[in-house]
Amino acid sequence: MPKVLVSDRIDQSGIDILSQVAQVDVKTGLSPEELIRIIPDYDALMIRSGTRVTAEMIAAGKQLKIIGRAGVGVDNVDVPNATRQGILVVNSPEGNTIAAAEHALAMMLSLSRYIPIANQSVKEGKWERSKFLGVEVYKKTLGVVGLGKIGSHVAAVARAMGMQVLAYDPFLSAERAEQLGVHLVDLDLLLRESDYITLHLPKTAETYHLINAEAIAKMRPTARLINCARGGIIDEAALAEALKAERIAGAALDVYEEEPLGESALRELGRNVILTPHLGASTEEAQVNVAIDVAEQIRDVLLGLPARSAVNIPGLRPEILEKLRPYMQLSETLGYLVSQLAGGRVETFNIRLQGELANNESQPVVVAALKGLLSHALQERVNYVNASIEAKERGIRVTEVRDPNSRDYAGSVQMTAVGSQGEHTVTGALLGEEEIRITNIDGFPINVPPSRHMLFTLHRDVPGIIGNIGSLLGDFNVNIASMQVGRKIVRGDAVMVLSLDDPLPENVLPEITKVAGIRDAYTITLPAS
Numbered sequence: 001m002p003k004v005l006v007s008d009r010i011d012q013s014g015i016d017i018l019s020q021v022a023q024v025d026v027k028t029g030l031s032p033e034e035l036i037r038i039i040p041d042y043d044a045l046m047i048r049s050g051t052r053v054t055a056e057m058i059a060a061g062k063q064l065k066i067i068g069r070a071g072v073g074v075d076n077v078d079v080p081n082a083t084r085q086g087i088l089v090v091n092s093p094e095g096n097t098i099a100a101a102e103h104a105l106a107m108m109l110s111l112s113r114y115i116p117i118a119n120q121s122v123k124e125g126k127w128e129r130s131k132f133l134g135v136e137v138y139k140k141t142l143g144v145v146g147l148g149k150i151g152s153h154v155a156a157v158a159r160a161m162g163m164q165v166l167a168y169d170p171f172l173s174a175e176r177a178e179q180l181g182v183h184l185v186d187l188d189l190l191l192r193e194s195d196y197i198t199l200h201l202p203k204t205a206e207t208y209h210l211i212n213a214e215a216i217a218k219m220r221p222t223a224r225l226i227n228c229a230r231g232g233i234i235d236e237a238a239l240a241e242a243l244k245a246e247r248i249a250g251a252a253l254d255v256y257e258e259e260p261l262g263e264s265a266l267r268e269l270g271r272n273v274i275l276t277p278h279l280g281a282s283t284e285e286a287q288v289n290v291a292i293d294v295a296e297q298i299r300d301v302l303l304g305l306p307a308r309s310a311v312n313i314p315g316l317r318p319e320i321l322e323k324l325r326p327y328m329q330l331s332e333t334l335g336y337l338v339s340q341l342a343g344g345r346v347e348t349f350n351i352r353l354q355g356e357l358a359n360n361e362s363q364p365v366v367v368a369a370l371k372g373l374l375s376h377a378l379q380e381r382v383n384y385v386n387a388s389i390e391a392k393e394r395g396i397r398v399t400e401v402r403d404p405n406s407r408d409y410a411g412s413v414q415m416t417a418v419g420s421q422g423e424h425t426v427t428g429a430l431l432g433e434e435e436i437r438i439t440n441i442d443g444f445p446i447n448v449p450p451s452r453h454m455l456f457t458l459h460r461d462v463p464g465i466i467g468n469i470g471s472l473l474g475d476f477n478v479n480i481a482s483m484q485v486g487r488k489i490v491r492g493d494a495v496m497v498l499s500l501d502d503p504l505p506e507n508v509l510p511e512i513t514k515v516a517g518i519r520d521a522y523t524i525t526l527p528a529s
């Protein structure tokens with residue numbers, strides 16, 4: 001039974017799902033050293049923001065197949081290293097959207113009406129009505145930085161409260177902003193015009209300290225800043241200084257550059273600052289949503305099924321994946337085959353996706369081809385997660401062509417491997433829904449199903465040659481399961497494809513190449529299906 005480590009607090013509904021297929025160990029609060037010590041035992045890891053999945057931890061996770069983040073942000077996971085090691089990373093892109101948006105809105109209203117500090121004052125036995133004179137959000141301007149799922153919900157609710165909404169999001173179309181009733185502006189204008197600024201973008205190298213001293217200097221003295229996205233997007237020292245000097249009116253933070261928040265100037269600030277301990281996703285509903293969403297994906301992957309929200313391979317709708325699956329099998333087989341025909345190092349790999357595969361959703365077919373191409377050398381070290389990166393790191397130049405024409409089949413795949421020992425091209429298609437056929441080798445039309453052990457020859461199309469090969473194999477006690485010849489012109493060059501019941505003994509290939517008329521011969525072994 002596979003083993004899953006759950007290293008942050010996850011709702012029981014997720015544990016129940018995982019327990020259907022795996023041994024589940026819940027161990028929260030482990031130190032990085034303890035995690036590195038125990039991770040080699042596990043096939044899957046389920047986390048929230050509390051666990052840092054470092055390069056060292058990934059290297060130690062020799063059995064790891066999948067890391068499931070029960071939430072959105074994967075900035076605590078070293079995704080490039082996971083990818084290189086072939087570990088799938090999945091998250092729950094929508095499970096906590098509403099929770100995070102509502103937390104940001106709660107922060108906005110709490111800042112406006114001093115709710116946390118007023119509450120504290122009453123509990124201390126005081127009755128300070130005039131001290132907490134607030135402001136309304138009605139008719140004020142809200143600037144949303146990052147108008148994705150959370151930002152859009154915040155914008156919609158803010159509009160319903162009578163606010164004007166500006167947004168900055170360089171990856172969003174003007175049409176989408178218009179649909180949401182939001183004015184898309186540049187960051188500079190947003191910072192200058194907004195009464196409230198709320199951040200809903202990921203932490204990346206580009207967004208690190210996006211809100212620094214210079215950005216804060218552009219804000220109105222009445223501006224209130226809210227961060228329920230990620231620590232590190234704001235320069236906390238610059239913010240603390242601006243708040244202390246009352247250059248802006250307030251800030252509400254849920255996330256910090258270092259979590260848990262240690263000693264910080266932010267803690268020393270007064271009523272204009274609200275700090276919560278990363279509670280954006282902490283609602284009962286969101287925790288059930290993300291736990292189920294991610295546990296189901298881990299369960300599926302452990303059962304050999306695809307995941308719906310993979311971060312490090314192209315995500316696909318299940319119905320599309322269902323349709324592509326036989327083509328991926330075809331493509332992987334052809335990749336495996338062409339790498340053996342090409343022999344040594346492959347330098348260039350050209351793949352042509354024809355007919356119904358000539359669309360933008362067929363990328364997994366390319367990945368499958370690369371997996372096949374590299375499998376012969378890398379065996380089980382290569383998978384759908386790391387095939388593209390492995391090809392790149394080996395310096396293989398990959399080109400893709402999409403051609404809507406496919407003469408005899410609904411869809412077909414052609415691939416050419418150019419390497420140190422020459423160039424070979426194979427084409428394949430599906431017969432019916434999923435039967436794989438090799439339809440062309442180096443320009444010679446054939447129609448053969450792949451089999452575990454195969455022999456390919458290039459020869460002169462002259463009488464007697466097929467008989468000679470047949471009797472030679474008979475002499476070595478090799479049984480032929482099927483045989484086909486492909487030729488372009490009569491008595492020209494031809495290929496012969498033989499399916500064998502057993503692997504060809506090593507000493508037979510040199511004998512075959514000695515048969516008169518044989519120009520080249522290759523043995524091919526395909527993975528057992």
Ligand SMILES: NC(=O)C1=CN([C@@H]2O[C@H](COP(=O)(O)OP(=O)(O)OC[C@H]3O[C@@H](n4cnc5c(N)ncnc54)[C@H](O)[C@@H]3O)[C@@H](O)[C@H]2O)C=CC1
Pocket residue numbers: 071072073074093096097100145146147148149150151168169170171172200201202203206207228229230254255278279280281282
């Ligand atoms: N405090 C908490 O507990 C939670 C925090 N989050 C965080 O909220 C953030 C947003 O989450 P979602 O809305 O679900 O993500 P999303 O992917 O739907 O939206 C992010 C938006 O940011 C935009 N963006 C990217 N780079 C940008 C840049 N340089 N400037 C401006 N916009 C940029 C993207 O185009 C996208 O529209 C994430 O960082 C996530 O980790 C999410 C859930 C809970």
Ligand SMILES: O=C(O)C(=O)COP(=O)(O)O
Pocket residue numbers: 048049050070071072073074096278279280281282
């Ligand atoms: O989903 C996210 O990105 C979050 O920040 C939520 O974090 P958490 O799962 O509550 O540790």
